[in-house]
Amino acid sequence: MISSNDFRTGVSIELDGSVWRVVEFLHVKPGKGSAFVRTKLKNVQSGSVVERTFRAGETVPQANLEKRVMQHTYKDGDQFVFMDMESYEEASLSQEQIGTRVKYLKEGMEVNVIQWGEQVLEVELPTSVVLEVTQTDPGVKGDTATGGSKPAIVETGAQVMVPLFISEGERIKVDTRNDSYLGRE
Incomplete structure (x- = not known):
């Protein structure tokens, strides 16, 4: 049980x-x-999302969430297979369970899987990942009318806006929270 006086963002x-x-x-x-x-x-x-008002000092049950480190091993059809790094058990998750950040999921990547009982609530990817650029247009010198960035497709199929000097085959660091380019790797 947790008191409403102890509420904090993220509880x-x-x-x-x-x-x-x-x-x-x-x-x-x-x-x-x-x-x-x-x-x-x-x-x-x-x-x-709902708004709710609690009396000061009112107690509510705190959710007993379990965070487990799992590794993405392979994709089987539309299911993503993860292996628990401690017990070596495998679990299959659908794309809906993983969410929109599935576009940055690579085989061998370690993620945090948050469970409530036996139900998977969400999958937390690392805040940044290093990916290889597989397709992008060559940057033309003097072509900065668009702000100096161009679209690039990375190895997982996601599209990221990158600076003009990035070329195919380079490894870049991408922020998974807002799809932004962080730098070369």
Whole structure:
């Protein structure tokens, strides 16, 4: 159990049979009446966001989430197979379970898999990955009217905007949170 006074951004709680993550919180102490905590909660399974108010000191069950380090071993059709690095058990996850960042997933990459009981809630990729540029147009000197960047396709099939001097075959570092180019590797 966790008190509403202990809510912080990122804390996971159980409400109505689902796992909710605190996105925003605000402790309010009105001049008249008792204090309360106004929160914005995101359902981890469905992604829906709701606003909910709790009385100050109200206790709610804290979600018992387990974070396991797993390695992506191979892709089997539309299923991605991961191996637990401690027990060597394999688990198959669909593209929907992994989310939009699947475009940066490479074989052999270690990720954090967050589970609630036996249910996989999300897959956390590293914040940055090193990928090889497989296709990009050659940069033309003086062609900076577009801000000095061009699209490039990396080895996983994702498209990233890169500077004009990047050419095919180079390895670049990409931020998986916002799809941005971080530098050469």
